[in-house]
Amino acid sequence: MILRKLYFLFKIINNPKKDEVRLKELQNRKLRKMIRHAYNNVPYYHELFDKSGLKPKDIRTAEDLGRIPITEKEDLISMGDLMLSQKIKINRCRTRFTSGSTGNPHKIVFDRVADDYGHATDLRSLFQNGYKFNKRLLEVTHPRHISNPTIMQRLGLHRTKLVSIFDSPEEIIRQIIEYKPHFLKAYPSVLRMLADKASGKVFGLEKIFTTSELLSGADRNRIVNRLGADVIDLYGSVEFPRIAWECEKHEGYHIDIDSVIVEVIRDGKTVHEGTGDIVVTGLYNKAMPLIRYRIGDIGMISGKERCSCGRSFPLLHSIRGRCNDRIILPSGREVDPIALYSAESLFGIKSFRIIQEKPDFFKVEVVKGNKSMAEIRQSFNKSIRKAAGKDKVRIAIRAVKHIKSDRSGKFRCIISMINKRSTKKEARK
Ligand SMILES: [Zn+2]
Numbered sequence: 001m002i003l004r005k006l007y008f009l010f011k012i013i014n015n016p017k018k019d020e021v022r023l024k025e026l027q028n029r030k031l032r033k034m035i036r037h038a039y040n041n042v043p044y045y046h047e048l049f050d051k052s053g054l055k056p057k058d059i060r061t062a063e064d065l066g067r068i069p070i071t072e073k074e075d076l077i078s079m080g081d082l083m084l085s086q087k088i089k090i091n092r093c094r095t096r097f098t099s100g101s102t103g104n105p106h107k108i109v110f111d112r113v114a115d116d117y118g119h120a121t122d123l124r125s126l127f128q129n130g131y132k133f134n135k136r137l138l139e140v141t142h143p144r145h146i147s148n149p150t151i152m153q154r155l156g157l158h159r160t161k162l163v164s165i166f167d168s169p170e171e172i173i174r175q176i177i178e179y180k181p182h183f184l185k186a187y188p189s190v191l192r193m194l195a196d197k198a199s200g201k202v203f204g205l206e207k208i209f210t211t212s213e214l215l216s217g218a219d220r221n222r223i224v225n226r227l228g229a230d231v232i233d234l235y236g237s238v239e240f241p242r243i244a245w246e247c248e249k250h251e252g253y254h255i256d257i258d259s260v261i262v263e264v265i266r267d268g269k270t271v272h273e274g275t276g277d278i279v280v281t282g283l284y285n286k287a288m289p290l291i292r293y294r295i296g297d298i299g300m301i302s303g304k305e306r307c308s309c310g311r312s313f314p315l316l317h318s319i320r321g322r323c324n325d326r327i328i329l330p331s332g333r334e335v336d337p338i339a340l341y342s343a344e345s346l347f348g349i350k351s352f353r354i355i356q357e358k359p360d361f362f363k364v365e366v367v368k369g370n371k372s373m374a375e376i377r378q379s380f381n382k383s384i385r386k387a388a389g390k391d392k393v394r395i396a397i398r399a400v401k402h403i404k405s406d407r408s409g410k411f412r413c414i415i416s417m418i419n420k421r422s423t424k425k426e427a428r429k
Contacts, residue, residue: 012120012124016128017311023257027258042086045291065281070292085286088286094112095108095110096238097238111286114284118285126209133158137159138184140165141185142164165187176194177201183207184203195223195225205227207229207231208224215231239293248309251308251309254311259282261283263278264276264316265277274301275299277295278299281293299320300318327414328418330391330392330393331390337414340362341383342382345379349369352365352413358417358418360392363395364380364384366380
């Protein structure tokens with residue numbers, strides 16, 4: 001509902017600048033409400049709490065969350081409708097599917113209110129970076145979003161032109177020149193292609209928003225230089241449309257603490273410095289609450305929580321291994337996907353993909369740049385063997401003309417073909 005969406009946007013738009021203590025109070029209030037709702041209405045969480053000897057009153061603040069076991073993507077698949085609130089009318093909800101390019105896609109159900117709120121959080125991250133309704137935005141996106149524009153877009157309130165990610169870079173550039181957007185939003189892999197074809201063209205963009213894929217420092221520089229505007233990276237997922245976003249200072253990602261709780265977990269414990277799995281608790285979707293949900297990305301928290309921009313939303317330092325699969329070695333040890341390649345291995349190539357075909361077998365596909373195959377082999381061999389440590393692995397590296405995106409059009413540079421559950425079981429043996 002368009003009015004509700006605007007109401008939410010109006011209500012939350014200035015939260016990033018509000019007093020931190022008040023924001024924490026708001027977050028904890030929303031958390032308590034969500035925990036009570038999930039325990040009383042969602043069979044999966046009712047059982048999970050009972051099994052863990054927990055009652056809703058035990059979870060008062062974000063600091064208490066550690067007592068609740070983590071929910072995995074596999075739980076969503078195996079539990080099915082037991083993840084849904086028994087109070088909702090499913091035919092009044094909106095269902096979205098995660099891309100699940102190598103595993104099973106799974107459904108995420110939003111009640112209408114949550115759907116509008118989620119969209120408002122997405123819009124807020126743009127507004128925090130200079131976007132306004134009277135500015136033009138060109139978004140390169142999956143064709144399904146083009147056939148299904150939102151009411152706001154149809155009414156011209158959210159001036160957006162949607163272009164298919166499957167169009168050629170030349171065609172996308174033609175549309176940018178014709179539409180003259182103030183803002184451009186696309187996956188880094190699409191922008192990388194545009195940057196390669198854009199030399200000498202002036203687009204007059206104010207800012208470029210990137211989403212959904214890992215944005216490397218090298219890509220960011222190339223996009224900024226060739227397309228001529230600052231890049232603002234946004235972090236979200238199908239489950240949580242917006243989780244965190246960059247501001248003009250680029251000191252990290254401001255976490256939407258009025259909508260989600262983000263934890264970085266390593267060896268089962270929340271860390272306040274270093275890398276770990278990103279675990280998210282949603283504070284607004286009553287149809288399908290997700291509490292301590294391991295989203296599948298790896299994040300880094302630096303201990304520096306404040307940004308010099310003055311906004312009080314705390315910082316997640318960086319997102320690493322985003323949308324990549326988890327890599328579990330034959331010994332059961334998990335490695336940070338980003339450790340499989342180094343800055344050195346990325347230099348002098350155009351693109352790459354690492355596929356873990358068997359626990360001990362990695363296939364690397366590389367689109368060559370100006371570096372020789374011998375040098376490319378050497379650098380990938382070095383980084384993968386270093387990451388594998390004591391695990392013995394085989395590596396096959398070959399040059400390819402181009403690397404295809406997955407079905408959703410996203411480009412993922414690290415893929416594991418191994419069924420994660422069986423690997424975990426093997427690891428426990
Ligand atoms: Zn900032």
